[in-house]
Amino acid sequence: MNRYLIITDYTRFKPKNPNVCIAGIDYNTGECIRPYPYLSFQEALRLGIAPGAILHGNFDLQPNRSGPHQEDSSFADLQLYGVSTASTFRDVLLRRAFDDVRPAFGLSAHHTGRGVPVGHQLAHSIASVRVLPSSVAVVEDGFTAGKIRLNFTDLLGESWTGFPITDLGFYDYAQQHQTRGALDVINNWMQSQSEVMLRIGLSRAFQPSGQPNAYWMQANGIYTFPEAPPGIRKHA
Incomplete structure (x- = not known):
């Protein structure tokens, strides 16, 4: 599914883990989406990902989601679309x-x-x-x-x-x-x-x-x- 995510979560793992966990809110639907498997830090850096960034791509909820981690989604064709305004960023946090x-x-x-x-x-x-x-x-x-x-x-x-x-x-x-x-x-x-x-x-x-x-x-x-x-x- 084609989506525009405003990144709300950009989290680290323990030292020496090369990956980061990101999640964002689909501004159109209000759904929280977590790209999974995790991105590497280098890939996130290349894409320019940070809280407030707008990430465009194809995201589909994974069929084998477990526990509370129902946001897990496969992803493809990621690219940075732009950055949100401060008011829009605050708005999605309040969703x-x-x-x-x-x-x-x-x-x-x-x-x-x-x-x-x-x-x-x-x-x-x-x-x-x-x-x-x-x-x-x-x-x-x-x-x-x-x-x-x-x-x-x-x-x-x-x-x-x-x-x-x-x-x-x-x-x-x-x-x-x-x-x-x-x-x-x-x-x-x-x-x-x-x-x-x-x-x-x-x-x-x-x-x-x-x-x-x-x-x-x-x-x-x-x-x-x-x-x-x-x-x-x-x-x-």
């Missing part, structure tokens, strides 16, 4: 936006932690969540030197800590500032913005040491309005 993390993934009010049970019935693996700008903070991981995490409070007042940052552009930007000891500069800047939206995604199912087998929430995208840090987001 599936929630004020609370739990309802974004059909979880009960009593659910705790980032893990979504493997048996949980869910028809999507990515959602936008509106959060309090004053609460957003990039922090150093207390267990792994050099790693950073995200703390935030959603609009219903629920606080979440230790979210992995898989947003490739933001992660690299924050890591550069971490090296210079300036995470406070990033946090103060984000907290000064009028709106912050996160793209929360679910990993493929896996079982960390001492944890249950689950789909794990992660911060696929960290987007601020009206401004964005330079070099992270593409828009006209």
Whole structure:
């Protein structure tokens, strides 16, 4: 199917993995589409892919989609069509936006932690969540030197800590500032913005040491309005 996707998710994997995971919203239908198998970082770079970019191609939902990852689509003939405006980018993020993390993934009010049970019935693996700008903070991981995490409070007042940052552009930007000891500069800047939206995604199912087998929430995208840090987001 011929589609124009506005890229909303551009995420990294662990070091030494040569691939990236991208996803976007079909502006005409509102569907979220994830090209799969994953693109290599070099191919994404060649195409000029970044959040806010408009990617044109043929995308067909794969027949063997599993779990919540119902966005998986085969793809062909990819090419960069252009870049969206900031208002259009914000509009597509709001197509599936929630004020609370739990309802974004059909979880009960009593659910705790980032893990979504493997048996949980869910028809999507990515959602936008509106959060309090004053609460957003990039922090150093207390267990792994050099790693950073995200703390935030959603609009219903629920606080979440230790979210992995898989947003490739933001992660690299924050890591550069971490090296210079300036995470406070990033946090103060984000907290000064009028709106912050996160793209929360679910990993493929896996079982960390001492944890249950689950789909794990992660911060696929960290987007601020009206401004964005330079070099992270593409828009006209």
